[in-house]
Amino acid sequence: MILDLFYLIYFFFCIPFLVLRGRWHDGFAFRFGCFPKSLVRDLAWSKNIWVHAVSVGEAGAAEAVIKGLRARYPDHRIVLSVTTRAGHAFACQKYAVLATVIWSPLDLSGTVRRFINVIRPFIYVVVETELWPHLFARLAEEKVPVVIINARISDQAYPGYCLARPVIKTMLGKVSLVCAQSALDAERFISLGVLKDAVKVVGNVKFDVIASLDSDGPAARSAFGFSATDKVWVAASTHPGEEALVLDVFTALRDTFPWLRLVLVPRHPERAAAVALLLRQKGYKPMLFTDHEARVVGSEEVLVIDEIGHLMRLYVAADIVLMGKSFGIPRRGGQNPIEPAACGKPVITGPFMENFRDVMRLFRSAEAVIEIQDAASLRKALQEILVSPDKSNGLAARARAVVDRNRGAAVRTVDLIADTGIRRR
Secondary structure, three states: OHHHHHHHHHHHHHHHHHHHOOOOOOHHHHHOOOOOHHHHHHHHOOEEEEEEEOOHHHHHHOHHHHHHHHHHOOOEEEEEEEOOHHHHHHHHHHOOOOOEEEEOOOOOHHHHHHHHHHHOEEEEEEEOOOOOHHHHHHHHHOOOOEEEEEEOOOOOOHHHHHHOHHHHHHHHOOOOEEEEOOHHHHHHHHHOOOOHHHEEEOOOHHHHOOOOOOOOHHHHHHHOOOOOOOEEEEEEEEOOOHHHHHHHHHHHHHOOOOOEEEEEEEOOHHHHHHHHHHHHHOOOEEEEHHHOOOOOOOOOEEEEOOOOOOHHHHHHHOOEEEEOOOOOOOOOOOOOOHHHHHOOOOEEEOOOOHHHHHHHHHHHHOOOOEEOOOHHHHHHHHHHHHHOHHHHHHHHHHHHHHHHHOOOHHHHHHHHHHHHOOOOO
């Protein structure tokens, strides 16, 4: 009751802010448990596996596991809940056939009771580390196994979890299985209250990236408006401040490499207008992807991706990929370098990749990534790649080899979920 009261007070003050900022959307009603009647009927007639992914990264990482569960349990429905608007849109697009995509519940006792009563899950699978006290408690009461997959606790988050250990231990004590990314992550979950026998080290399921899209590089380049002679630099999942750094380097390189083309992919597509304004201020013509209409990207233009769902195909089209959120301006932690590596592209990151600690360790040990510190070192790295095909190809080949060597976590995860047992009613 106390936690419910805290949540309600929080929502009371946040809702006006969300409305004023244009962030309120129809999904909030769903998140309070307002299911469409047709969906309630559909779920009542199916055996349901509930998978939760908070946003785009987690929803993408779950692909191989979701496909594995569909193959293992073809008579079950996958119900995929997502929290963010970008994640929900991405999941609806990616899993239109594989899963029923819904909004995730707010962690109010009545709301989670409603969700569980409607979904009637045989098992609850959460991607990475999303811990909700009311939801976990109610699932335990209903004897629904709780499984955390691709589980990780970052260096930044762990001290906070330790401070809240009594609360965290209560939640994690209800978990049936933790499929940890690394031995360190496993140790951290055990220290926070998960039973030792319930924790297994399986690796990172993001290495099981599924290239379900067309891997035809020339076709992908043409679709985005690039020619065979262009060198395409994709700055992926960028955050405020990073686009300016990238543009300064791009400007410095254009005279030497006139066939270099740039694609900016803001992590949040709604920032596309701000990015377009920045481009105009820097003397470029922004080309928004939604206004693209099969036009060729000219030397004075920069392509801005203003909707989700295109990043993997862009990696296929790219010659060089820079990972955003890795420069610490204003955010840090990095974005997933595995996907461009799986597409066989040279990958550059900034100095702040804490969210991919173990992944980066593997890439560093294989000399399969370039880590730079600032604009000057970024310019130098790009010059070396552009003038030396051997360097570019070697870097890309080593990166792809790292991905290939580390596949298999998704299969191990699905096997462990099966061993945990899907409760029969």
